[in-house]
Amino acid sequence: MTSTYADLWSAPVVSAPLDATVAVPGSKSLSNRYLALAALADGPSTLRSLLVSRDTQLMAAALETLGVDVDLSGDAVRVTPARLRGHVTIDCGLAGTVMRFLPAIAALADGPVHFKGDVEALVRPMGPLLRALRTLGVRVDEEGEPGHLPFTVHGRGSVGGGQVDIDASGSSQFVSGLLLAGARFERGLTVRHTGRTLPSLPHIEMTVAVLRAAGVVVDDSRPEIWRVEPGPVAGRDVQVEPDLSNAAPFLCAAMVAGGSVRVPGWPSRTTQPGGLLPGILTRMGASVALDGEVLTVTGTGEVRGVDLDLKAAGELAPTIAALAALADSPTRLRGIAHLRGHETDRLAALAAEITRLGGQAEQTSDGLVITPRPLHGGVWRTYADHRMATAGALVGLRVPGVEVEDVATTAKTLPGFVDLWTGMLAASDGHVVRDGLTAGPTA
Numbered sequence: 001m002t003s004t005y006a007d008l009w010s011a012p013v014v015s016a017p018l019d020a021t022v023a024v025p026g027s028k029s030l031s032n033r034y035l036a037l038a039a040l041a042d043g044p045s046t047l048r049s050l051l052v053s054r055d056t057q058l059m060a061a062a063l064e065t066l067g068v069d070v071d072l073s074g075d076a077v078r079v080t081p082a083r084l085r086g087h088v089t090i091d092c093g094l095a096g097t098v099m100r101f102l103p104a105i106a107a108l109a110d111g112p113v114h115f116k117g118d119v120e121a122l123v124r125p126m127g128p129l130l131r132a133l134r135t136l137g138v139r140v141d142e143e144g145e146p147g148h149l150p151f152t153v154h155g156r157g158s159v160g161g162g163q164v165d166i167d168a169s170g171s172s173q174f175v176s177g178l179l180l181a182g183a184r185f186e187r188g189l190t191v192r193h194t195g196r197t198l199p200s201l202p203h204i205e206m207t208v209a210v211l212r213a214a215g216v217v218v219d220d221s222r223p224e225i226w227r228v229e230p231g232p233v234a235g236r237d238v239q240v241e242p243d244l245s246n247a248a249p250f251l252c253a254a255m256v257a258g259g260s261v262r263v264p265g266w267p268s269r270t271t272q273p274g275g276l277l278p279g280i281l282t283r284m285g286a287s288v289a290l291d292g293e294v295l296t297v298t299g300t301g302e303v304r305g306v307d308l309d310l311k312a313a314g315e316l317a318p319t320i321a322a323l324a325a326l327a328d329s330p331t332r333l334r335g336i337a338h339l340r341g342h343e344t345d346r347l348a349a350l351a352a353e354i355t356r357l358g359g360q361a362e363q364t365s366d367g368l369v370i371t372p373r374p375l376h377g378g379v380w381r382t383y384a385d386h387r388m389a390t391a392g393a394l395v396g397l398r399v400p401g402v403e404v405e406d407v408a409t410t411a412k413t414l415p416g417f418v419d420l421w422t423g424m425l426a427a428s429d430g431h432v433v434r435d436g437l438t439a440g441p442t443a
Contacts, residue, residue, distance in 0.1 A: 008379065009407040009418065011396020012425055017259030017301075020427035021294075022420060024247045024263055026051040026240035027272055028413040029203060032059045032097040033180065033210045034238055036105060038079035039068040040184050041214065043235035047077040050240050054412045055095040062090040062098055066109060081235075086111020086155045094118045094343055094384060094412065099149060100129055100173035104181035107138040109155030116150045120384045123148065125341045129174045132166045136185075161185030161230065169195035170341050175226065176207040182228030183216045193224040199311050199338040206271035213238075241267050244274025246414045247295075248319040249390040250424055251277065255286050255299035256326055256397045261424065266295035273313035280308065280316070284323065303327040305372070311335030314342075315387065317368075321350045322391035324370040325359045326398055337366040343412075344383035353380050353392065357399065377401020386412040393421055 031051040036059065038045035050056065052072065060070040060077075065088045069080040086109040092099040099117060106113035117124075127147025130140045139154040161182065168174040175191055182189030198204075208218050208226065214236055217229035242265040254261040267275070268290070278288040281297055285304040289296045305327040310317050314336045324331035339346035347363050354361035357378050360371040380392030382405050389410045396402030410417035 007406050007408065008403040011380075011393050011402040011404050012422060013400050014253070014257035014397045014425060016257075018254050018257045018261055018424065019259050020424045021262040021264060022247070022250045022424050023265070024242045024250070025049075025053070025414065027243040028053060028055050028246070029097070029206060029243075029272065030210070030240050031056045032095075032101065033176070033207060034240065035059045035063060035070070035077075035079065036097075036101045036180050037210060037214055037233060038235065039063045039066070039081050039084075039105065040181065041079075041081050041233045041235040043081075045079045045235040046237045047079065048075075048237070048239045050077045051243060051413070053415050054093060055097060058091065058093045058095045058098050059101075062092070062102055065090055066106070066113070084109040084155065086113055089114040089116060092117035092121055092149065094121045096124065096171065096173055096342070099124065099126065100171065100177040101180055102177070103129060103133060103140075103153050104159075104178050106153040107133060107136075107155050107159050108157065108181065108184055110157045112152050112154045114150065114152045118384070120343060121149055125170045126151070128166050128168060128170065129177055132164045132174070132178060135164045136160065136162065159185045161187040161189045163190040163192070165192045165194045167195035168193050169197050169199070170338055172198065172200040172203045175204050179204075179207050179211065179218070179226055179228055183211070183231055183233055185230060188228050188230040190225065190227045197311070197335075197337075198224060199314055199335070200273060202271055202273045202275075202312050209271050241265070241270060241272065243413065244270065244272045244277060245315045246274075248274060248277055248316055249394050250420070251281065251295070251297040252319055252323050252394055253397055253424065254297045255281065255284065255303050255323060256301065256394060258299055258301040260296055260298040262294050262296045264294050266290060266293055268293075273315060276313045277316060280306075280320065283308070284327070305329035305331040307332045307334070309335045310367070314339050318346060318350060318387040318391040319394065321354065321361070321368060321370060322394040325354045325361070325372060325375065325395060327372050330369060330371045332364075332369050333367040335366055336368075343385040344388070346385065346388070349381070349383050349385065349388055350391070353388070356380070357395065357402070375399045377403070379403045379405055381405045382407070382409050384409050386410045386414065390414070390417065
Protein backbone atom coordinates (compact mmCIF):
# COMPACT_ATOMS: atom_id res chain seq x y z
CA MET A 1 0.00 0.00 0.00
CA THR A 2 1.44 3.36 -1.01
CA SER A 3 0.99 6.06 1.59
CA THR A 4 1.20 9.82 1.42
CA TYR A 5 1.05 9.99 5.21
CA ALA A 6 -2.14 12.02 5.05
CA ASP A 7 -4.48 12.37 8.01
CA LEU A 8 -1.88 11.86 10.71
CA TRP A 9 -3.04 11.77 14.34
CA SER A 10 -0.58 12.61 17.08
CA ALA A 11 -0.96 9.82 19.61
CA PRO A 12 -1.09 11.33 23.11
CA VAL A 13 1.65 10.44 25.57
CA VAL A 14 0.48 9.48 29.04
CA SER A 15 1.51 11.87 31.78
CA ALA A 16 0.19 10.10 34.89
CA PRO A 17 -1.12 6.71 36.02
CA LEU A 18 -4.61 6.00 34.71
CA ASP A 19 -7.80 5.74 36.71
CA ALA A 20 -10.65 5.42 34.25
CA THR A 21 -13.73 3.39 33.39
CA VAL A 22 -14.32 2.94 29.66
CA ALA A 23 -17.68 1.68 28.39
CA VAL A 24 -16.94 -0.27 25.21
CA PRO A 25 -19.64 -0.66 22.51
CA GLY A 26 -21.15 -4.01 21.52
CA SER A 27 -19.25 -6.90 19.97
CA LYS A 28 -18.79 -6.67 16.21
CA SER A 29 -18.50 -10.44 15.89
CA LEU A 30 -21.74 -11.06 17.77
CA SER A 31 -23.54 -8.11 16.16
CA ASN A 32 -22.97 -9.36 12.61
CA ARG A 33 -23.82 -12.95 13.52
CA TYR A 34 -27.09 -11.81 15.09
CA LEU A 35 -27.90 -9.66 12.06
CA ALA A 36 -27.20 -12.44 9.54
CA LEU A 37 -29.17 -15.04 11.47
CA ALA A 38 -32.09 -12.66 12.10
CA ALA A 39 -32.44 -12.33 8.31
CA LEU A 40 -33.21 -16.07 8.15
CA ALA A 41 -35.55 -16.19 11.15
CA ASP A 42 -39.24 -17.05 11.12
CA GLY A 43 -40.17 -13.73 12.72
CA PRO A 44 -38.77 -10.34 13.73
CA SER A 45 -35.76 -9.95 16.01
CA THR A 46 -34.77 -7.13 18.36
CA LEU A 47 -31.04 -6.60 18.86
CA ARG A 48 -30.10 -4.40 21.82
CA SER A 49 -26.72 -2.66 22.25
CA LEU A 50 -25.83 -3.69 18.71
CA LEU A 51 -22.55 -2.15 17.58
CA VAL A 52 -23.07 0.62 15.04
CA SER A 53 -19.85 0.75 13.05
CA ARG A 54 -18.80 0.50 9.42
CA ASP A 55 -18.78 -3.33 9.52
CA THR A 56 -22.25 -3.60 11.04
CA GLN A 57 -23.64 -0.87 8.80
CA LEU A 58 -22.30 -2.76 5.78
CA MET A 59 -24.00 -5.93 7.04
CA ALA A 60 -27.30 -4.11 7.66
CA ALA A 61 -27.15 -2.48 4.21
CA ALA A 62 -26.37 -5.82 2.57
CA LEU A 63 -29.35 -7.48 4.23
CA GLU A 64 -31.63 -4.64 3.20
CA THR A 65 -30.33 -5.06 -0.35
CA LEU A 66 -31.49 -8.69 -0.11
CA GLY A 67 -34.95 -7.52 0.93
CA VAL A 68 -34.68 -7.76 4.73
CA ASP A 69 -36.02 -4.81 6.74
CA VAL A 70 -33.37 -3.54 9.18
CA ASP A 71 -34.55 -0.62 11.31
CA LEU A 72 -31.62 1.20 12.91
CA SER A 73 -33.65 4.23 14.00
CA GLY A 74 -34.42 3.30 17.62
CA ASP A 75 -32.44 2.40 20.71
CA ALA A 76 -32.61 -1.23 19.57
CA VAL A 77 -32.28 -2.61 16.06
CA ARG A 78 -35.35 -4.33 14.63
CA VAL A 79 -34.83 -6.96 11.92
CA THR A 80 -37.83 -8.25 9.95
CA PRO A 81 -37.01 -11.11 7.58
CA ALA A 82 -38.46 -11.42 4.08
CA ARG A 83 -38.05 -13.52 0.97
CA LEU A 84 -34.48 -12.95 -0.19
CA ARG A 85 -34.23 -11.22 -3.54
CA GLY A 86 -31.58 -11.51 -6.20
CA HIS A 87 -30.43 -9.33 -9.10
CA VAL A 88 -28.66 -7.09 -6.57
CA THR A 89 -25.13 -6.04 -5.62
CA ILE A 90 -23.69 -6.25 -2.11
CA ASP A 91 -20.83 -3.96 -1.07
CA CYS A 92 -18.68 -5.83 1.45
CA GLY A 93 -16.36 -2.89 2.12
CA LEU A 94 -13.52 -4.44 4.10
CA ALA A 95 -15.81 -6.50 6.37
CA GLY A 96 -14.76 -10.15 6.46
CA THR A 97 -18.04 -11.10 8.13
CA VAL A 98 -20.02 -9.62 5.23
CA MET A 99 -17.97 -11.21 2.46
CA ARG A 100 -17.88 -14.61 4.21
CA PHE A 101 -21.24 -14.84 6.03
CA LEU A 102 -23.50 -13.70 3.20
CA PRO A 103 -22.56 -15.82 0.13
CA ALA A 104 -24.27 -18.93 1.57
CA ILE A 105 -27.29 -16.81 2.50
CA ALA A 106 -27.28 -15.25 -0.97
CA ALA A 107 -27.59 -18.75 -2.43
CA LEU A 108 -31.14 -18.72 -0.97
CA ALA A 109 -32.08 -15.58 -2.94
CA ASP A 110 -34.24 -15.72 -6.05
CA GLY A 111 -31.53 -14.55 -8.45
CA PRO A 112 -27.88 -13.61 -8.82
CA VAL A 113 -26.16 -11.63 -6.05
CA HIS A 114 -22.96 -9.78 -6.96
CA PHE A 115 -20.34 -9.24 -4.24
CA LYS A 116 -17.79 -6.43 -4.41
CA GLY A 117 -15.58 -4.68 -1.84
CA ASP A 118 -12.88 -2.14 -1.05
CA VAL A 119 -9.57 -2.38 -2.89
CA GLU A 120 -7.96 -3.86 0.23
CA ALA A 121 -10.67 -6.54 0.37
CA LEU A 122 -9.72 -7.90 -3.04
CA VAL A 123 -6.69 -9.69 -1.57
CA ARG A 124 -8.58 -11.42 1.25
CA PRO A 125 -8.96 -15.16 0.60
CA MET A 126 -12.40 -16.48 -0.37
CA GLY A 127 -11.53 -19.58 -2.39
CA PRO A 128 -12.38 -22.32 0.16
CA LEU A 129 -15.86 -20.88 0.75
CA LEU A 130 -16.61 -20.48 -2.95
CA ARG A 131 -15.48 -24.05 -3.63
CA ALA A 132 -17.69 -25.29 -0.79
CA LEU A 133 -20.72 -23.53 -2.28
CA ARG A 134 -20.04 -25.15 -5.65
CA THR A 135 -19.86 -28.56 -3.94
CA LEU A 136 -23.35 -27.84 -2.62
CA GLY A 137 -24.59 -27.19 -6.15
CA VAL A 138 -24.49 -23.39 -6.03
CA ARG A 139 -23.23 -21.62 -9.14
CA VAL A 140 -20.53 -19.03 -8.40
CA ASP A 141 -18.92 -16.87 -11.08
CA GLU A 142 -15.55 -15.33 -10.19
CA GLU A 143 -14.93 -12.04 -11.95
CA GLY A 144 -11.51 -11.07 -10.65
CA GLU A 145 -8.56 -13.04 -9.34
CA PRO A 146 -9.77 -16.60 -8.65
CA GLY A 147 -10.66 -17.15 -5.01
CA HIS A 148 -11.21 -13.46 -4.27
CA LEU A 149 -13.75 -10.67 -4.65
CA PRO A 150 -15.53 -9.76 -6.86
CA PHE A 151 -17.82 -12.73 -7.60
CA THR A 152 -21.49 -13.52 -8.18
CA VAL A 153 -23.55 -16.14 -6.34
CA HIS A 154 -26.48 -17.35 -8.43
CA GLY A 155 -29.31 -17.88 -5.98
CA ARG A 156 -32.14 -20.22 -6.91
CA GLY A 157 -34.37 -19.78 -3.87
CA SER A 158 -33.18 -22.94 -2.15
CA VAL A 159 -30.09 -25.05 -1.47
CA GLY A 160 -30.23 -28.81 -1.10
CA GLY A 161 -27.50 -28.95 1.54
CA GLY A 162 -25.73 -32.14 2.56
CA GLN A 163 -22.06 -32.51 3.41
CA VAL A 164 -19.09 -30.37 2.45
CA ASP A 165 -15.36 -30.45 3.23
CA ILE A 166 -13.53 -27.16 3.61
CA ASP A 167 -10.03 -26.06 4.50
CA ALA A 168 -10.61 -23.23 6.97
CA SER A 169 -6.91 -22.79 7.83
CA GLY A 170 -7.10 -19.27 6.39
CA SER A 171 -10.17 -18.16 8.34
CA SER A 172 -12.72 -19.66 10.73
CA GLN A 173 -15.25 -17.36 9.03
CA PHE A 174 -15.50 -19.88 6.18
CA VAL A 175 -17.05 -22.39 8.59
CA SER A 176 -19.24 -19.83 10.35
CA GLY A 177 -20.59 -18.53 7.05
CA LEU A 178 -21.80 -21.99 6.06
CA LEU A 179 -23.19 -22.88 9.49
CA LEU A 180 -25.25 -19.69 9.76
CA ALA A 181 -27.22 -20.60 6.62
CA GLY A 182 -27.30 -24.38 7.18
CA ALA A 183 -30.66 -24.63 8.95
CA ARG A 184 -32.36 -23.12 5.88
CA PHE A 185 -30.89 -25.74 3.53
CA GLU A 186 -33.33 -28.50 2.64
CA ARG A 187 -31.23 -31.32 4.14
CA GLY A 188 -29.34 -29.18 6.60
CA LEU A 189 -25.57 -29.12 6.43
CA THR A 190 -22.54 -31.04 7.65
CA VAL A 191 -19.23 -29.15 7.50
CA ARG A 192 -15.92 -30.93 7.92
CA HIS A 193 -12.66 -29.00 8.29
CA THR A 194 -9.82 -30.67 6.38
CA GLY A 195 -6.92 -28.31 6.96
CA ARG A 196 -3.94 -28.84 9.25
CA THR A 197 -4.83 -25.96 11.55
CA LEU A 198 -8.04 -24.23 12.58
CA PRO A 199 -7.55 -20.64 13.82
CA SER A 200 -9.99 -18.71 15.99
CA LEU A 201 -11.99 -21.75 17.11
CA PRO A 202 -13.82 -19.58 19.70
CA HIS A 203 -15.42 -17.70 16.81
CA ILE A 204 -16.91 -20.96 15.51
CA GLU A 205 -18.06 -21.80 19.02
CA MET A 206 -19.67 -18.35 19.09
CA THR A 207 -21.54 -19.16 15.87
CA VAL A 208 -22.74 -22.48 17.28
CA ALA A 209 -23.94 -20.78 20.48
CA VAL A 210 -25.84 -18.10 18.50
CA LEU A 211 -27.50 -20.81 16.38
CA ARG A 212 -28.51 -22.89 19.39
CA ALA A 213 -29.95 -19.85 21.15
CA ALA A 214 -32.18 -19.37 18.08
CA GLY A 215 -33.48 -22.94 18.34
CA VAL A 216 -31.23 -24.47 15.68
CA VAL A 217 -29.99 -28.00 16.37
CA VAL A 218 -26.21 -28.19 16.02
CA ASP A 219 -24.04 -31.25 16.69
CA ASP A 220 -20.40 -30.34 17.30
CA SER A 221 -19.53 -33.45 19.30
CA ARG A 222 -16.88 -34.58 16.80
CA PRO A 223 -13.68 -32.51 16.50
CA GLU A 224 -13.75 -30.15 13.52
CA ILE A 225 -17.07 -31.54 12.22
CA TRP A 226 -20.33 -29.63 12.60
CA ARG A 227 -23.84 -30.80 11.73
CA VAL A 228 -26.68 -28.26 11.43
CA GLU A 229 -30.14 -29.81 11.21
CA PRO A 230 -32.73 -28.25 8.89
CA GLY A 231 -35.46 -26.36 10.70
CA PRO A 232 -36.79 -23.00 11.74
CA VAL A 233 -34.70 -20.14 13.09
CA ALA A 234 -36.41 -18.26 15.90
CA GLY A 235 -36.65 -14.49 15.98
CA ARG A 236 -35.23 -13.26 19.26
CA ASP A 237 -34.79 -10.35 21.62
CA VAL A 238 -31.03 -10.21 22.22
CA GLN A 239 -28.65 -8.14 24.36
CA VAL A 240 -25.24 -7.85 22.65
CA GLU A 241 -22.14 -8.21 24.85
CA PRO A 242 -19.46 -5.49 24.82
CA ASP A 243 -16.66 -6.10 22.31
CA LEU A 244 -13.94 -7.62 24.46
CA SER A 245 -11.27 -7.40 21.76
CA ASN A 246 -12.00 -3.69 21.30
CA ALA A 247 -11.55 -3.34 25.05
CA ALA A 248 -8.00 -4.70 24.78
CA PRO A 249 -6.13 -1.45 23.92
CA PHE A 250 -7.78 0.38 26.83
CA LEU A 251 -7.01 -2.37 29.33
CA CYS A 252 -3.44 -2.67 28.03
CA ALA A 253 -3.07 1.09 28.50
CA ALA A 254 -3.12 0.48 32.25
CA MET A 255 -0.05 -1.72 31.88
CA VAL A 256 1.82 0.85 29.79
CA ALA A 257 0.89 3.88 31.89
CA GLY A 258 0.42 2.31 35.29
CA GLY A 259 -2.80 2.67 37.22
CA SER A 260 -6.15 1.05 36.54
CA VAL A 261 -8.65 0.85 33.69
CA ARG A 262 -12.08 -0.70 34.18
CA VAL A 263 -14.48 -2.04 31.55
CA PRO A 264 -18.10 -2.58 32.66
CA GLY A 265 -20.37 -5.27 31.26
CA TRP A 266 -17.62 -7.92 31.12
CA PRO A 267 -19.37 -11.32 30.93
CA SER A 268 -18.50 -14.08 33.38
CA ARG A 269 -18.72 -16.54 30.46
CA THR A 270 -18.30 -15.71 26.80
CA THR A 271 -17.52 -17.18 23.39
CA GLN A 272 -15.61 -14.04 22.39
CA PRO A 273 -11.87 -14.65 21.88
CA GLY A 274 -11.30 -11.44 23.83
CA GLY A 275 -12.40 -13.38 26.89
CA LEU A 276 -8.85 -14.80 26.97
CA LEU A 277 -7.41 -11.34 27.57
CA PRO A 278 -7.40 -11.37 31.42
CA GLY A 279 -5.22 -14.47 31.51
CA ILE A 280 -2.85 -13.07 28.87
CA LEU A 281 -2.42 -9.75 30.68
CA THR A 282 -1.82 -11.53 33.99
CA ARG A 283 1.05 -13.43 32.37
CA MET A 284 2.45 -10.12 31.10
CA GLY A 285 2.50 -8.60 34.59
CA ALA A 286 -0.92 -7.05 35.20
CA SER A 287 -3.23 -7.50 38.15
CA VAL A 288 -6.71 -8.44 36.92
CA ALA A 289 -9.94 -8.55 38.90
CA LEU A 290 -13.56 -9.20 37.90
CA ASP A 291 -16.01 -7.65 40.36
CA GLY A 292 -19.52 -8.45 39.23
CA GLU A 293 -19.51 -7.33 35.60
CA VAL A 294 -16.61 -4.87 35.90
CA LEU A 295 -13.18 -6.04 34.79
CA THR A 296 -10.26 -4.04 36.23
CA VAL A 297 -6.71 -4.23 34.92
CA THR A 298 -4.01 -2.61 37.05
CA GLY A 299 -0.45 -2.14 35.93
CA THR A 300 2.82 -0.67 37.18
CA GLY A 301 4.18 0.52 33.85
CA GLU A 302 6.31 -2.62 33.56
CA VAL A 303 5.46 -5.31 30.99
CA ARG A 304 6.84 -8.85 30.88
CA GLY A 305 7.63 -10.63 27.63
CA VAL A 306 5.86 -13.96 27.03
CA ASP A 307 5.78 -16.98 24.74
CA LEU A 308 2.15 -17.06 23.69
CA ASP A 309 0.00 -19.18 21.38
CA LEU A 310 -2.71 -16.87 20.02
CA LYS A 311 -4.30 -19.32 17.59
CA ALA A 312 -7.62 -19.04 19.40
CA ALA A 313 -7.53 -15.24 19.62
CA GLY A 314 -5.54 -13.88 16.70
CA GLU A 315 -7.51 -10.63 16.67
CA LEU A 316 -5.69 -9.72 19.91
CA ALA A 317 -2.28 -10.05 18.24
CA PRO A 318 -1.82 -6.41 17.12
CA THR A 319 -2.56 -5.14 20.64
CA ILE A 320 -0.34 -7.74 22.31
CA ALA A 321 2.44 -7.06 19.79
CA ALA A 322 2.33 -3.34 20.59
CA LEU A 323 2.46 -4.15 24.30
CA ALA A 324 5.36 -6.54 23.69
CA ALA A 325 7.35 -3.79 21.95
CA LEU A 326 7.28 -1.95 25.30
CA ALA A 327 8.13 -5.00 27.44
CA ASP A 328 11.28 -5.77 29.43
CA SER A 329 12.10 -9.01 27.58
CA PRO A 330 11.38 -10.69 24.23
CA THR A 331 7.94 -12.01 23.24
CA ARG A 332 7.09 -14.79 20.82
CA LEU A 333 3.58 -14.91 19.37
CA ARG A 334 2.60 -18.24 17.78
CA GLY A 335 -0.31 -19.78 15.91
CA ILE A 336 -1.27 -16.67 13.93
CA ALA A 337 -0.13 -17.37 10.36
CA HIS A 338 -3.75 -16.78 9.28
CA LEU A 339 -3.35 -13.08 10.12
CA ARG A 340 -1.61 -12.69 6.78
CA GLY A 341 -5.09 -12.83 5.22
CA HIS A 342 -6.83 -10.30 7.44
CA GLU A 343 -7.56 -6.63 6.63
CA THR A 344 -3.89 -6.50 5.75
CA ASP A 345 -1.00 -8.91 6.24
CA ARG A 346 -0.93 -8.13 9.93
CA LEU A 347 2.34 -9.98 10.60
CA ALA A 348 4.20 -8.02 7.94
CA ALA A 349 2.51 -4.78 9.01
CA LEU A 350 3.36 -5.19 12.70
CA ALA A 351 6.96 -6.16 11.94
CA ALA A 352 7.33 -3.15 9.64
CA GLU A 353 5.84 -0.57 12.01
CA ILE A 354 7.62 -1.74 15.15
CA THR A 355 10.89 -1.75 13.20
CA ARG A 356 10.11 1.69 11.74
CA LEU A 357 10.09 3.13 15.28
CA GLY A 358 13.39 1.51 16.21
CA GLY A 359 12.15 -1.79 17.60
CA GLN A 360 13.00 -5.32 16.53
CA ALA A 361 10.19 -7.52 15.23
CA GLU A 362 10.76 -10.57 13.06
CA GLN A 363 8.24 -12.74 11.27
CA THR A 364 8.24 -16.50 11.78
CA SER A 365 6.29 -19.12 9.86
CA ASP A 366 3.32 -18.70 12.20
CA GLY A 367 3.84 -15.49 14.11
CA LEU A 368 6.27 -12.89 15.41
CA VAL A 369 9.30 -12.57 17.65
CA ILE A 370 9.47 -9.12 19.22
CA THR A 371 12.65 -8.04 20.99
CA PRO A 372 12.27 -4.73 22.85
CA ARG A 373 14.56 -1.92 21.77
CA PRO A 374 14.47 1.82 22.58
CA LEU A 375 11.71 3.31 20.41
CA HIS A 376 11.47 6.75 18.84
CA GLY A 377 8.70 8.79 17.26
CA GLY A 378 7.62 8.51 13.66
CA VAL A 379 4.72 7.62 11.42
CA TRP A 380 2.83 4.44 12.32
CA ARG A 381 1.09 3.18 9.18
CA THR A 382 -2.27 1.44 9.52
CA TYR A 383 -2.84 -0.18 6.11
CA ALA A 384 -6.61 0.51 6.38
CA ASP A 385 -6.60 -1.86 9.38
CA HIS A 386 -8.46 -0.77 12.51
CA ARG A 387 -6.38 -2.91 14.86
CA MET A 388 -3.14 -1.51 13.49
CA ALA A 389 -4.45 1.96 14.35
CA THR A 390 -5.25 1.08 17.97
CA ALA A 391 -1.87 -0.67 18.29
CA GLY A 392 -0.16 2.55 17.22
CA ALA A 393 -2.10 4.51 19.84
CA LEU A 394 -0.90 2.08 22.52
CA VAL A 395 2.77 2.48 21.52
CA GLY A 396 2.27 6.24 21.46
CA LEU A 397 1.28 6.27 25.13
CA ARG A 398 4.94 5.81 26.04
CA VAL A 399 6.81 6.96 22.92
CA PRO A 400 6.64 10.69 22.13
CA GLY A 401 6.09 11.73 18.54
CA VAL A 402 4.11 8.72 17.24
CA GLU A 403 1.90 9.84 14.35
CA VAL A 404 -0.83 7.32 13.53
CA GLU A 405 -1.86 7.33 9.89
CA ASP A 406 -5.60 7.27 9.10
CA VAL A 407 -6.80 6.69 12.65
CA ALA A 408 -10.35 7.05 11.26
CA THR A 409 -10.06 3.45 10.05
CA THR A 410 -10.98 2.47 13.63
CA ALA A 411 -14.60 3.27 12.67
CA LYS A 412 -14.66 -0.20 11.11
CA THR A 413 -15.43 -1.67 14.54
CA LEU A 414 -15.00 1.15 17.09
CA PRO A 415 -16.48 4.51 16.08
CA GLY A 416 -15.28 7.40 18.23
CA PHE A 417 -12.04 5.64 19.20
CA VAL A 418 -10.04 8.87 19.43
CA ASP A 419 -12.56 10.47 21.77
CA LEU A 420 -12.69 7.35 23.93
CA TRP A 421 -8.87 7.19 24.05
CA THR A 422 -8.28 10.83 24.92
CA GLY A 423 -11.19 10.74 27.36
CA MET A 424 -9.62 7.75 29.12
CA LEU A 425 -6.45 9.77 29.65
CA ALA A 426 -8.42 12.69 31.07
CA ALA A 427 -10.67 10.63 33.33
CA SER A 428 -10.03 10.01 37.00
CA ASP A 429 -11.76 9.34 40.31
CA GLY A 430 -14.14 6.75 38.88
CA HIS A 431 -15.44 8.89 36.02
CA VAL A 432 -16.88 6.96 33.10
CA VAL A 433 -15.71 7.62 29.54
CA ARG A 434 -18.47 7.04 26.97
CA ASP A 435 -18.53 8.43 23.44
CA GLY A 436 -15.63 10.70 24.38
CA LEU A 437 -17.53 12.42 27.20
CA THR A 438 -16.52 12.15 30.85
CA ALA A 439 -19.51 11.63 33.12
CA GLY A 440 -19.66 12.09 36.85
CA PRO A 441 -18.44 9.49 39.34
CA THR A 442 -20.56 6.38 39.57
CA ALA A 443 -22.30 5.52 42.78
